[in-house]
Amino acid sequence: MTEKLTLIIDGQEVTTEQGKTLLEVARENGKDIPTICFHEATTANALCRICVVEVEGQRVLQPACIVKAAANMKVQTRSEKVVRARRTILEMLASTMDLSEAAEIQQMMYEYGASSSRFPGAERRESDVKDDNPMYVRDYSKCLLCWRCVQVCADDAQYTFAINFDGRGFETQIGTFFDKTIPETTCVLCGQCVGVCPTGALKPKREYLLEQGMSPQEISVLNSGRKRRKEKPT
């Protein structure tokens, strides 16, 4: 039997079971906490910090996706401090990456009054579209480093470990070991990563080709007789 505990969220007393995160408890009680890097199918890592909440007695804001509810906690999900933090996170994202296909984040920006020009002249994280296999493309200009793809490739689903963080600080990017092309890595092309990508950075090849203006018929002919290169010597 799991032990019950009581805490206060936005002034409302709620009862829940031991072991649940603040995000879970809040959602069970109809409180909306936004998330970006969090996904039900992956391990929560509190990377994006958009889910932060204010907990009385804590010096800094707490990420609701990993902090466990405790007895008598007093939590504010929309305090001024929380709203300002979320808005700043969104503004920093918008100033450095391409959010054009992240509909949920665009909606959050509208909701939080975030301005994409808050940090004019910020250096953007730009990179070319990596099109190195017939199944999916990688456009890291759209990547916000939520880590979901790395996790499903690892022990959240696939146990394949083909991709990981590469580089440090601002230069951080998702990459393969030794920057190999996808087919040369341990990748099994399962596309679990594509399935959890929140921003369109990972995309099925056929969707990408449609965007490039190719017709379904042109796409279908494309993979039916491609010329092959000579095998590299081993």
Place this chain on the structure above:
Amino acid sequence: MIKPDHITTTTCPYCGVGCALQLHVKDDFIFKVTSPFDSPVNHGNLCVKGRFGYDFVYHPKRVTTPLIRKVKQEAGGRTQAFDLSEWREATWDEALDYVADRLVEIYKRDGSDAMAVYCCAKATNEDNYLLQKMYRALFRTNNVDHCTRLCHAGSVVALQQAVGSSAMSNTASQVIMNDVFIVTGSNTSENHPIISLQMKEAVEKHGAKMIVVDPRRIDLVDFAELWLPLKPGTNVPVFTAMAYVIVEENLVNHDFIDDRTEGYTEFLATLEKFTPEYAEELSGVPAGDIRKAARLYAKAKNAAIYWGMGISQLSHGTASALALIHLAFLTGHIGRDGTGLNPLRGQNNVQGASDMGAMPFHYPGYMRVDNEANAAKWEKTWNIEPGGLSRKLGLTTTEILGHAHEGGIRSLYIMGENPMMSEPNLNVTRQHMEQLEFLVSQDIFINESGAYADVFLPATPFAEKDGTFSNTDRRVQRVRAAHPPRGQSRPDWQILCDLAKRIESRLGPFDHTQGRLATAKWDYSNPEEILREMASVNEDYAGITYERIDKVGLIYPVPDMNHPGTPTLFTESFPRGRGKFHVLDYVPVREEPDDEYPFILTTGRLLEHWHGGTMTRNSALNEIYPEARVEIHPADAEIHGIRNGDPVKVQSRRGEVVMRATVTEKTTVGVIFVPWHFAEAAANLLTNDALDPQAKIPEFKACAVQVFPARESDLANPEAVLERGRY
């Protein structure tokens, strides 16, 4: 970002796992596939085939117009026509009338025994039910089979003999409830990728211990507690030696044996010679490891066995499966959640096609055709005069082609299968195909078998039809059309209804001396009516309606409309009453290696391809794995002067093929592996057509071969690039 016109939820058409797919469609074109994360089968995970391998639907070589051969084909001189120039386009009326005319002509002249049909484990339950009905009700023959014969027939027969039911006893998602589990004869990571994820999760997150028994160092070995690399075809001694240890060390569940089984005493009497040392001598597996495996399995609270074709595709496939069943009987690891005997079924709907009676000995619901009461039930359902259905057991897949000669099988109807890739010893299969007087192919591409046909009927793939598939753990799930059929192609069930009516009218009106009644019924307004007709007799499906399986399907048996389904079988008893121990002996594979042919060839499948290749070789999947490769152990490669990537000729007593070598420790010394998907280097030119005496399954998993260095110019496609870093 492309906004879909609509998203269609359906079931994956590849393997038996039965993953839920969401097809994102724009302008009648699937541009993306996702999967719901709350799917009970696959939890949102897919493999490369399920997520990306649907482009064959739009491949320019897909045939969408009925075709008739320009040059009339004769028995003995039949040829293959891959090129459209050898065919002429026809209307559906012309093509179906022609098929009906020819089939009825042969039936009236030579009778039921001249007729045969291959149903299809890729097609829906409804398609398969209709096709077996057409042949049983109209042509009065049980010469009805499909590729289950080539895959798990050994397991099916063994399970029928020992427990009386042939499906998985538990669901695949229960693997995380196992404390110990054995995976044998199954390269699960490549053939049931999503089940392998659950196996890895069981080990990594739930503390389960996995025992892999397989001649290849497959991906799962990285996660295993123990790997028993046995010589192909030595399953019976290895698993019976495990039984020996369980008995010797008194790890036996006596209560279970007393209460639930029979034949234990007779079984014990034959166990004596199967010491682990004897098994080591035959299999090469260290006796100590056999003992460890036996203890792990027997002492576990909950233990299960998952197996694939490495058990069944042998000339003693039935005995191999029985050896596994004995382990469950000895320990009582069956009849509870997290235990069980689990043959992983290969095709998306091989379970369903078998359930639908697409087999020569059974009506739908595994009702024997030689049982009077069963036949009477179907005679009533199909409006057939009493005694009208044939009580004679039909021929199996391999036997059907083997009987293609004057006085034997004269006509063959193939829906979706590709025997010219999937049969053993293809050079002989070819001769048999040439002997057919009339051949119909109902498919989406002209494959190696359809190229022999007189008539090609363009059917629709999974994305253009409605129906149901039954997955490996008996879950009946919906298949839904994502867009209309391309060109003039039609869903299989509609083609079959249309054709059956034409055949029935040609067979003549009601005849008092023959007793044929008006119609067996071919007017269905939708596939669900077909399923309901079947379910009115097949009790396992009695409570299944499209409405009830709309969201996540139902696991049969579902005996009534309120029944929630049955994930775990045999909780109280076995369908045959008591579980039956069988007396086993070691029978070697039919062709053992010798000086002339020193290697054992074992065949199997790859992650990127599917069986005969009709779908995947007409897909971008072929770009990531464009060529066959023979896997050879470094020690063997060195002796034969073979380097990685070199062209190699592989030769058996029956044929030869040339492909590049992959020198790898994934295979063991003395054993080479060839995948069977590639027509230009078809593994089944080499394999042995020796059959298991009971299950009639061929011995795909072991034959003797020799390898020779070959030249680049001997390769069918020397330009192909294989650039994969995966396991």
